[in-house]
Amino acid sequence: MRISRNGFLRFLAAPILMLARKRATAAHGKRWVMVIDNRKCMQDEGCTKCIQACHIAHNVPSIPDARREVKWIWKERFRRLFGAEAVPVMAENRLSLALCNHCENPPCTRVCPTGATWKRADGIVMMDEHRCIGCRYCMAACPYGARSFNFVDPRPYIANRSADYPARSKGVVEKCTFCEERISAGRLPRCVEACPSGALVFGDWNDPKSEVRKLLESRYAIRRHPELGTGPSVFYVI
Amino acid sequence: MHFPDQQQRAYRAWITVLVTLALAGAWCYLRQLNMGLGLTGLSRDVTWGLYIGQFTFADGLAASAAILVLLSAVHGSRSFRKLVLYGQILAIASAIACMLFVVADLGQPSLLWNVLLHPSPVSIMFWDVVVLAGYLAITALIVTVTINCERKDLPPPRWLRPVAVLSIPWAIGMQTVSAFLYCGLPGRSMWLSAILAPRFIVSAFASGTALLVLVLRFARVRLESETLRKARTLIAYTMALNLFFLLLEVFTTLYSRIPEPIDHYQASAPWIWISGTLAATSLALLNGFRRNERLLPVACAFTVASVWIEKGFALVPSGFVPSPLGVVTTYTPTVPEILIAAGIWAVSALIATLLFRTAFAVRSYNGEKPYLLSVEQEILIR
Numbered sequence: 031m032r033i034s035r036n037g038f039l040r041f042l043a044a045p046i047l048m049l050a051r052k053r054a055t056a057a058h059g060k061r062w063v064m065v066i067d068n069r070k071c072m073q074d075e076g077c078t079k080c081i082q083a084c085h086i087a088h089n090v091p092s093i094p095d096a097r098r099e100v101k102w103i104w105k106e107r108f109r110r111l112f113g114a115e116a117v118p119v120m121a122e123n124r125l126s127l128a129l130c131n132h133c134e135n136p137p138c139t140r141v142c143p144t145g146a147t148w149k150r151a152d153g154i155v156m157m158d159e160h161r162c163i164g165c166r167y168c169m170a171a172c173p174y175g176a177r178s179f180n181f182v183d184p185r186p187y188i189a190n191r192s193a194d195y196p197a198r199s200k201g202v203v204e205k206c207t208f209c210e211e212r213i214s215a216g217r218l219p220r221c222v223e224a225c226p227s228g229a230l231v232f233g234d235w236n237d238p239k240s241e242v243r244k245l246l247e248s249r250y251a252i253r254r255h256p257e258l259g260t261g262p263s264v265f266y267v268i
Numbered sequence: 269m270h271f272p273d274q275q276q277r278a279y280r281a282w283i284t285v286l287v288t289l290a291l292a293g294a295w296c297y298l299r300q301l302n303m304g305l306g307l308t309g310l311s312r313d314v315t316w317g318l319y320i321g322q323f324t325f326a327d328g329l330a331a332s333a334a335i336l337v338l339l340s341a342v343h344g345s346r347s348f349r350k351l352v353l354y355g356q357i358l359a360i361a362s363a364i365a366c367m368l369f370v371v372a373d374l375g376q377p378s379l380l381w382n383v384l385l386h387p388s389p390v391s392i393m394f395w396d397v398v399v400l401a402g403y404l405a406i407t408a409l410i411v412t413v414t415i416n417c418e419r420k421d422l423p424p425p426r427w428l429r430p431v432a433v434l435s436i437p438w439a440i441g442m443q444t445v446s447a448f449l450y451c452g453l454p455g456r457s458m459w460l461s462a463i464l465a466p467r468f469i470v471s472a473f474a475s476g477t478a479l480l481v482l483v484l485r486f487a488r489v490r491l492e493s494e495t496l497r498k499a500r501t502l503i504a505y506t507m508a509l510n511l512f513f514l515l516l517e518v519f520t521t522l523y524s525r526i527p528e529p530i531d532h533y534q535a536s537a538p539w540i541w542i543s544g545t546l547a548a549t550s551l552a553l554l555n556g557f558r559r560n561e562r563l564l565p566v567a568c569a570f571t572v573a574s575v576w577i578e579k580g581f582a583l584v585p586s587g588f589v590p591s592p593l594g595v596v597t598t599y600t601p602t603v604p605e606i607l608i609a610a611g612i613w614a615v616s617a618l619i620a621t622l623l624f625r626t627a628f629a630v631r632s633y634n635g636e637k638p639y640l641l642s643v644e645q646e647i648l649i650r
Contacts, residue, residue, distance in 0.1 A: 097313070098312060099312065110593040110594050111593070114527070137453065140391065141391050141392065141393065141452075142391055143388055143391040143394040143397070144382040144383055144386045145386045146386075161379070162376065163374050163376050163377075163379045163380055163382055163383065164305070164374050164375020164376045165370075165374055165375075165393060166315040166373075167393050167449075169312075170315055170453055170588070171454070172455075172592075173453075173455025173592040174455075175312070178312060179305070179312065180375070181311075182304045182306035183304060199376075200303075200304035200305075200306075201305065201375025201376040202376060255592075258454040258455060259454070260454065
């Protein structure tokens with residue numbers, strides 16, 4: 031095999047080129063964020079359409095024991111989501127949505143001993159349930175309670191198993207992935223599509239003309255526990 | 269080596285108990301493999317419990333051999349010279365217990381090798397596995413070489429000393445890494461404390477040395493009173509430091525009035541009170557030991573119990589309660605979970621027993637009398 035001078039130089043420079051490419055994607059590529067319009071969402075507090083759509087599509091089991099339930103997106107009291115920031119009178123009993131925040135600086139990916147969870151350049155925090163050894167360190171690290179562990183085999187608890195998405199086995203951690211399988215096909219996440227009041231908005235933070243940017247520029251938004259430095263990608267406009 | 273009949277019987281009973289416990293644990297573990305961690309009392313909010321608590325305690329016991337090596341090999345203290353080998357045997361048994369507890373806690377133990385196949389140096393757990401395996405290898409090497417040399421009545425080879433000295437920073441590093449498992453997690457404010465690693469190190473030295481004194485007492489090993497006095501000083505100082513560090517944590521938390529850390533301390537308050545009271549009692553007894561030698565084993569038992577409760581119960585489940593969302597979930601280990609933990613300790617004790625017996629046999633063959641025998645037994649042997 032002949033080695034050209036050009037090829038040899040390229041080989042030497044490969045690490046630098048890779049770094050340069052990575053930085054380029056980070057600056058110019060997409061960064062997915064979700065904005066939850068809480069005024070719209072909280073109009074119908076009994077609505078669980080987004081939760082059902084997500085959980086059916088992703089074969090999320092309905093485990094009766096609340097201590098061991100698996101959930102990708104769920105409703106939670108305001109006080110529990112926003113802590114001391116929420117004023118008790120209203121926050122104790124009003125429900126709001128919660129899901130994985132797809133942090134800019136995720137503590138869960140940092141602690142994973144096998145790289146089974148990692149952050150993509152577009153901001154999505156991914157989860158490989160085949161590499162996960164089930165040590166649950168990521169659950170200890172996540173300050174949002176967004177991760178669930180399969181304490182038992184989930185399959186008996188899935189009512190109608192969807193063939194389009196894999197079911198998980200017992201002993202692994204799972205969570206919301208912003209429907210990366212749909213995003214790559216140019217579609218919106220399930221929950222966003224299922225919301226009847228248009229309270230969930232999904233889009234690219236790096237695009238100044240995107241709907242999410244317009245919402246965040248025009249209304250006051252909060253995030254869950256920003257003081258922890260995790261940089262959540264889920265915003266709540268209030 | 270000949271044992272008197274009575275000891276032979278006691279030894280058989282001891283082995284029978286350990287094997288029974290190990291088998292019961294193994295049976296429960298098979299059930300856990302089959303059913304998943306649903307067999308335990310763990311939950312979404314309290315994701316680590318008995319296993320990781322016991323892992324943390326065993327990790328301290330394993331590291332404690334370092335202080336004996338430090339005092340005898342580096343500072344030339346002659347009173348601990350004979351104890352070092354025993355301490356390292358205890359370290360091997362504890363390090364194996366540590367590994368078994370980590371495996372017992374995994375949801376997918378068959379994928380454990382992913383830690384080595386896909387190493388993630390940014391994860392503290394990756395380093396914990398590396399450091400623990402390395403420590404076990406170093407200690408096993410030292411113990412094998414020492415026993416072989418003593419058997420052949422040869423001085424230990426010269427290269428053994430640097431290896432033994434290396435085990436000291438390695439053990440301290442191991443405790444530090446174990447503390448870092450907990451220290452760097454946002455939203456777990458009880459563990460977000462820089463003094464956790466020093467606490468781990470001093471409590472490891474205290475509990476490990478105290479357990480060693482108890483084990484040797486239980487095995488009826490003859491110890492010189494000078495050695496016991498030195499051991500007492502060591503345990504007393506490390507235990508006093510441990511209690512002092514705990515008070516520092518409690519003061520910082522309570523005086524600041526920041527609600528979240530206080531909630532965690534409230535959740536673990538009963539355990540902290542028990543552990544702290546045991547620690548204070550052991551300190552009082554260690555002080556009384558100067559007048560009454562019989563108090564030492566009692567004081568050692570209190571020390572071990574105090575650290576066991578501190579690491580195994582006050583630290584781990586309570587750091588998860590309340591959850592970052594403010595939910596209080598109580599954690600109670602289930603019976604199979606307890607049996608699995610007991611089985612792991614039984615395996616560890618079996619390994620320790622076999623290694624201790626080898627060491628005693630070699631030493632008594634060499635004309636030393638490691639055993640503390642009654643007058644009648646001495647006559648019987650003659």
